[in-house]
Amino acid sequence: MISLAHFSDLHYADDTLAEVDTCFAFAVDQAIAQGAQVAVVTGDSTDHALPAHSPALAALARHIRRLADHCPVLMLQGTFSHEPAGLLRLFALLGGRHPVHVADRLSQVALLHDGRWLASSDWRFDRPPADARLLCSCVPTLNKAALAASVGAGAAAAAMGEQLAQLLAGLAPIHLAARAAGVPAIGLSHGTVRGCVTEHGVPMAGLDHELTTGALFAAQACAFLLGHIHKHQRWQDGERLIAYPGAIGRLHYGEQGDKGFLMWQVAADAAQATLVPTPARRTHELVFDGAPDVAALSDFARAHDLAGAWVRVRWCVAEEAAHAVDRDAIAAALAGAAGIKLEGRVLPVARARAAGIAHATNLRAQLRAWATAAAIDAAPLLACLESLEQLAPDAIAAQLLAQEDDDAALTVAGQDAPWDQTAAVPVPDPALA
Numbered sequence: 001m002i003s004l005a006h007f008s009d010l011h012y013a014d015d016t017l018a019e020v021d022t023c024f025a026f027a028v029d030q031a032i033a034q035g036a037q038v039a040v041v042t043g044d045s046t047d048h049a050l051p052a053h054s055p056a057l058a059a060l061a062r063h064i065r066r067l068a069d070h071c072p073v074l075m076l077q078g079t080f081s082h083e084p085a086g087l088l089r090l091f092a093l094l095g096g097r098h099p100v101h102v103a104d105r106l107s108q109v110a111l112l113h114d115g116r117w118l119a120s121s122d123w124r125f126d127r128p129p130a131d132a133r134l135l136c137s138c139v140p141t142l143n144k145a146a147l148a149a150s151v152g153a154g155a156a157a158a159a160m161g162e163q164l165a166q167l168l169a170g171l172a173p174i175h176l177a178a179r180a181a182g183v184p185a186i187g188l189s190h191g192t193v194r195g196c197v198t199e200h201g202v203p204m205a206g207l208d209h210e211l212t213t214g215a216l217f218a219a220q221a222c223a224f225l226l227g228h229i230h231k232h233q234r235w236q237d238g239e240r241l242i243a244y245p246g247a248i249g250r251l252h253y254g255e256q257g258d259k260g261f262l263m264w265q266v267a268a269d270a271a272q273a274t275l276v277p278t279p280a281r282r283t284h285e286l287v288f289d290g291a292p293d294v295a296a297l298s299d300f301a302r303a304h305d306l307a308g309a310w311v312r313v314r315w316c317v318a319e320e321a322a323h324a325v326d327r328d329a330i331a332a333a334l335a336g337a338a339g340i341k342l343e344g345r346v347l348p349v350a351r352a353r354a355a356g357i358a359h360a361t362n363l364r365a366q367l368r369a370w371a372t373a374a375a376i377d378a379a380p381l382l383a384c385l386e387s388l389e390q391l392a393p394d395a396i397a398a399q400l401l402a403q404e405d406d407d408a409a410l411t412v413a414g415q416d417a418p419w420d421q422t423a424a425v426p427v428p429d430p431a432l433a
């Protein structure tokens, strides 16, 4: 049995620092206090590229160093736009009592009994290393551009999932071999599992997500430690477990559930994980249909402890009522909050273009209502509507051409009509020409 602290989606940046550093500092303290034997970060350690003099980079490095003084650390490459390729390599240079290994390519890495990380030179080892204490298969964010270059841009999204499923199936024999030898085998990845739920409660149901629970379980690892989705969630199959810890802090309003990290207990034949919540921001969201009711906001402020809480007030008003929104009064009512965000939406005045049209129950009645409102003779329009409903396009065109010919009196008796005559088309009587 080995105990792992699993953090993910730290999103360090100077403007997220207050939130994420409070949470990550707490999480690292807890992981050390609970005796984590390995620390894993499954991607998005940073929110974007950080310059070397950024306070956020220094703060992140300090906590990674604290972890490395306690136990071996494994950092996985996350989304490239959050964590530019190459950024993580800096952390391997931090020093500390234990090594920091950076997994930024498809590979396996074994934690040896002497505390060193041993990485495979290829995508996996030929057999589990003899003195391994833990075998980790690392599936970092892969470069879709490289795949698109070989299979074409249109096919890349689906191909990524197919390639990963093949890869995961290909890891099964070595995972089973390690587990048979009593060595826990785990997988680490950064990506979207089809059907997972985002921090805003939205199910990710598309077919272009790179991972499925079926493909992950098919790898036969005891545990799959995932990053990318900011909401904690898990899938169990017998003794085996797949889980996202979710993001370490709350970076947006409306994020559901606790933020935190996972403490895993993994053995060759069993895996468990416990979410340890971090002191993430408390957020409240108040939504008004119309101008915000200041008295209701005052009641809310009295009923809740707003100290340290972040409150967003949203409203939607018609253009002519927009002046009724008193932003100062709203701010005063919520004065105790750590942060207030006011988001008003003004609906432009929309005039009815044809009174009564919305009440008409069929197209014919709507057309009549519109003609009345617009003071236009409805009869020719209704005739056109009837043609559209009953005739094929070529027949309508033929009818129009016939009328033109009628008008110009060009039709000559005995001459073949130059149109495709169908039964539905009233054919001009040549005798009349």
Ligand SMILES: [Mn+2]
Binding pocket: 009, 044, 082, 228, 229, 230
């Ligand atoms: Mn993320």
